[in-house]
Amino acid sequence: MHAFHRLYQQRKSISTKAYKSRGWKVKRCDFCRLAEQYCICQLRKQSNSRCSFLLLMSDDEVLKPSNTGRLIADIIPDTHAFIWHRTEVDEKLLSVIEDDKYQPFLVFPSEYAGERPRVFKQQPDVIDHNKIPLFILIDATWRQAKRIFRKSEYLAQLPIVSIESVITESVLAESAIECANPVNNSAEQVNTEQVNEKQHATVLNYDSKYQLRKAEKPGQLGTAEVAAKVLQLFGENESAKLLDLWFDVFSFRYQQAVKQTNKANPRAVENYQQYVSERKLK
Numbered sequence: 001m002h003a004f005h006r007l008y009q010q011r012k013s014i015s016t017k018a019y020k021s022r023g024w025k026v027k028r029c030d031f032c033r034l035a036e037q038y039c040i041c042q043l044r045k046q047s048n049s050r051c052s053f054l055l056l057m058s059d060d061e062v063l064k065p066s067n068t069g070r071l072i073a074d075i076i077p078d079t080h081a082f083i084w085h086r087t088e089v090d091e092k093l094l095s096v097i098e099d100d101k102y103q104p105f106l107v108f109p110s111e112y113a114g115e116r117p118r119v120f121k122q123q124p125d126v127i128d129h130n131k132i133p134l135f136i137l138i139d140a141t142w143r144q145a146k147r148i149f150r151k152s153e154y155l156a157q158l159p160i161v162s163i164e165s166v167i168t169e170s171v172l173a174e175s176a177i178e179c180a181n182p183v184n185n186s187a188e189q190v191n192t193e194q195v196n197e198k199q200h201a202t203v204l205n206y207d208s209k210y211q212l213r214k215a216e217k218p219g220q221l222g223t224a225e226v227a228a229k230v231l232q233l234f235g236e237n238e239s240a241k242l243l244d245l246w247f248d249v250f251s252f253r254y255q256q257a258v259k260q261t262n263k264a265n266p267r268a269v270e271n272y273q274q275y276v277s278e279r280k281l282k
C-alpha cells in the first residue's frame with residue numbers, strides 16, 4: 001500500500017454517497033481502480049528514482065477511476081499524497097514541504113504563474129545537489145488547479161517548473177472528435193501499425209496520450225505524463241520511461257474496460273514488461 005492507496009481508503013471511508021459517474025457499477029480493484037478483470041497490480045514495479053513527488057489532490061479527484069496521479073505513486077517510491085482543503089492546511093503536508101532533506105518545486109504551467117520570480121522551463125539553475133528534489137503536482141481539473149494555486153499560501157514562495165505542451169493540429173483534431181463523439185461502442189479495428197507510429201510521434205513531442213478524459217484545453221497532459229516530463233528534465237530518463245510505459249499500460253486497460261474505441265497502444269503491456277525485464281527492475 002502506498003500514499004495514494006492510504007488516501008483513497010481514508011477518503012472512501014468518509015464518503016457519504018457512492019461515486020456515480022460513468023462506469024460506477026463496474027466492480028473495481030481497490031488499488032489500481034481498474035475493472036477487476038483488467039487489474040494491473042501484478043505488473044507494477046518501482047523505479048529507483050532519487051526524486052520525490054507530492055500529489056496535492058482535489059477532493060473528488062481521489063475517487064475518480066480515471067485519475068493518473070496515482071500512477072506516480074505506483075512507480076516512484078517516495079511519493080506523498082494529500083487532499084487540498086480551502087480552509088485548513090494539513091500539518092503533515094506542510095512538514096513534508098518544509099522538510100530539510102527536500103528541495104521543493106511546484107510544477108505548474110508558466111503561462112499561469114503570473115509574476116512569480118522563479119519560473120523554469122528547463123532544468124533549474126538553483127538545484128541543491130545535497131537535497132532530494134520534491135515535485136509538487138496539483139492533481140485536479142484545470143479549473144480547480146488554478147484555484148488551488150491561487151489560494152495556497154504555502155505554494156507561493158516555491159520555484160516553479162513549467163512543462164509546456166506542444167499544441168499540434170493532430171491533438172486539436174483529436175479533441176474535436178472526442179467532444180463530438182465521447183462514447184464510441186463500434187467494434188473498430190485497431191490498426192497496430194498506425195497506432196505504433198502515432199505513439200512514436202507523441203514520445204518526441206509533448207503531446208498527450210491521455211485519452212481517458214476530454215482535454216479541458218488543447219494539448220493538455222495527464223498528471224502522470226507531466227511527472228514523466230519532469231523526471232526527464234531532471235535527468236532521470238529511466239524512471240521517466242518506466243512511468244510513461246506504465247501510463248500506457250493503465251490507459252490501454254482502462255479503455256478496454258469502458259469499451260470505447262481504444263486509442264491506447266495495443267502493445268502497451270508487452271512494451272512495459274520488456275523494459276522491466278531489460279532493466280531487471282524488482
Ligand SMILES: [Zn+2]
Pocket residue numbers: 029030031032033034039040041042
Ligand atoms: Zn489492481
